[in-house]
Amino acid sequence: MVENPDQRTRLPTVEATGHQGGVWLRPARGRRDAPLTVDRIVGAAVALLDEEGAGRLTMRRLAERLEVAPPTLYWHVKTKDDVLDLAVDAIFAEVPVPDAGEWADAVRDLVLAWRATMLRHPWSPPLLGRPMLGPNVLRRTEFLQKTLAGAGLRGLDLAAATHGLANFTIGSALTQSTWQNSDVRDAANAHIRAHADAYPTLAAHDHLDQPDWDALFNQGLDRFLAGLAGPTGSP
């Protein structure tokens, strides 16, 4: 896109610097737009992941999108894995931290928003197997555990509730993000129907072709929350 890059290496005569448009028209290479920052890299990574999926995120393609040479990224970021970790944490900034209020409502709001964010970025659930220690994730996990502690949970009950809610939510998002692609879902359903002799129950209930994933998740969440107020928990 730089039409005559050699121009830059010539001695700076008045001709080259002052006339025919001058500095303003000559493409400044490097900092074309804003200067490159970690935030811009992460933003471009999230956009690339949203548009094309995890398999297409490449340091080279990311650099191209930022109009920068690939090695440039490594001045701002240590490895590609760093970019992925930052991208995961970045999307959780979209999850609103609820106001204090009835504990069960606050927990429900947080979990539902958490799930919605993962489903909006379906490349994210498979990445949650890496240590999530970014500020956005930790702040929301802190809120979850604090709210449950405020409801009276202690010790093992508290740990089981916090991890249980997170794990159920993550697992649900992982499953749903797999089957929400209608081509994949239809092929899966056809496969199960074709082997209805081996999988009669799955075939009869269209196990992988749920009409309402939201209702499924909500029922699980309701039961989980009801269980927290149950025999062992004490709120």
Next chain:
Amino acid sequence: MVENPDQRTRLPTVEATGHQGGVWLRPARGRRDAPLTVDRIVGAAVALLDEEGAGRLTMRRLAERLEVAPPTLYWHVKTKDDVLDLAVDAIFAEVPVPDAGEWADAVRDLVLAWRATMLRHPWSPPLLGRPMLGPNVLRRTEFLQKTLAGAGLRGLDLAAATHGLANFTIGSALTQSTWQNSDVRDAANAHIRAHADAYPTLAAHDHLDQPDWDALFNQGLDRFLAGLAGPTGSP
């Protein structure tokens, strides 16, 4: 490992074929061991994944382990993704399908074995985001749903129970496989303690440094099963 491969390309004289050890000592190239099969490829892939993790599974390294040239794999298998899908299904053959009996016991046995298998192969949980349609996975999912249906669950209750159990189990395995590496866990804990002002609850409860992941999972599972016999479910 072939000391003099050129020997093979010479005209077959008596000298080359019959003497000095002859066929038996001359390395037969290609089918050195058993002939290559999809099963042997998948077995080698699982071994490689167990020993070195997902990041080190490469078609080239897999071929090397099987003493075969890399393109050879592509006669038996279509893509690397196929190998991954087959590897995931292969490990679930380790999960025993319980005998019929008390439905809650059967479900518990299946889920606990499922979880144990994933934790024995910690590379597997992050791969569960791909369509799992292998016979081992489907047979066990069929058993789970059939057992829950036998307990009287129907419609949304049945779907929510089947997916809920699977999702909770998958999510738990994903989380635990991340934090069971003690180096990662210690670093995470140090990080949270260092920011105890921002994450007071997490820091106070050592959120990521659970002494007993099994107890955590068991409590969640117990509550889930209890909920199935509760207000909405009818068994």
Next chain:
DNA sequence: ACCTGAACACCGTTCAAGT
């Protein structure tokens, strides 16, 4: 039918060099 060498179009990352 089954296997291979050579090659293609990529990767992530390093490093000396530019400005």
Next chain:
DNA sequence: ACCTGAACACCGTTCAAGT
């Protein structure tokens, strides 16, 4: 301080060719 070209050591996969 920030960016680049060239290069290294890899990838997954294809294909014509061997046996």
